[in-house]
Amino acid sequence: MRIINVTDLTGEAFEAYGEVVVPARITTRVDRVARLENKRDHAEPNLFMVTTTTTSVPHRFDKMESHPDSSQTFLPFAATPILIAVALPGPDGQPNLSTLKGFLASGAGFSYRAGVWHLPLASLGEPVAAAGFMYEDGTPRDCVWADVEPVTLVRD
Template sequence: MRLIPIVPIDAARFAPFGSLLEAPDKDPRQDRAAAVVNTRPGVPANLALVRSEPYATAMPLRRLERHPHSSQAFLPLSVSAYVVVVAPDAGGVPDEAGLLAFLVPGGVGLSYHPNAWHAHMVTLDAPGVFAMLVHEDGSDGDCVFARIAPVELAREG
């Protein structure tokens, strides 16, 4: 089974897939911290709470997802650190050779671009909770899944 190394998240390496949501340095408020995209007029925003299971129960990873018409943001609420897995697009399917796994500190959120292939959220050692914002109406256009060859994430230490 293929092993994907987990590397610390870096805004520049993550940029093709989305943006990081970090606390403002000085100002009490950071407007437009990330683009909120919805290409389907009339489809409502869904602010959901999502429980994430720890790494050990989530491996091997067997599928990715993308949201063709909406950005999708995650803000950790009770998470010390988590892992995100992304892949470039290869003509409507994930480019499995380009899979990347990032370690994200619990104080940093993220927003995926529409159509960014990504895996479900994975915490490290304990379940966690995220606030998630996406535009969806329950139709097939909300989310597309793609099976991938099973992979494991390589944790250091």
């Protein structure tokens, strides 16, 4: 079984997988805080609301999801930590577990790039409401799943 240590979410550490959206004290508008990707001309934007499931660390999983044709962005409405595990797609499109990393996002939003494999949205302790955004067309490629060798996320 693979064991991955979870670290705090930072823009630099998450760069290969997407962007971190950190709320900042701003006096003007800040544009393009995340790259929104849509690889299907006919897919429509979907701004949605979701509530996380809850989990704890250590957290064991053996499935990951991906959105091959759309980025997926989450903006949580609370600072409760959200558990993230991400992996880049391999040459066959399946999760490349050699690129697997685990993070905790506390008070920050995040945006997965199109095709990045990740866990379903889960928070530590209590459910968290979040706004989400992605492009969808109602076909199975909106969300695909893959079985992976069991992985356990731990925290020092």
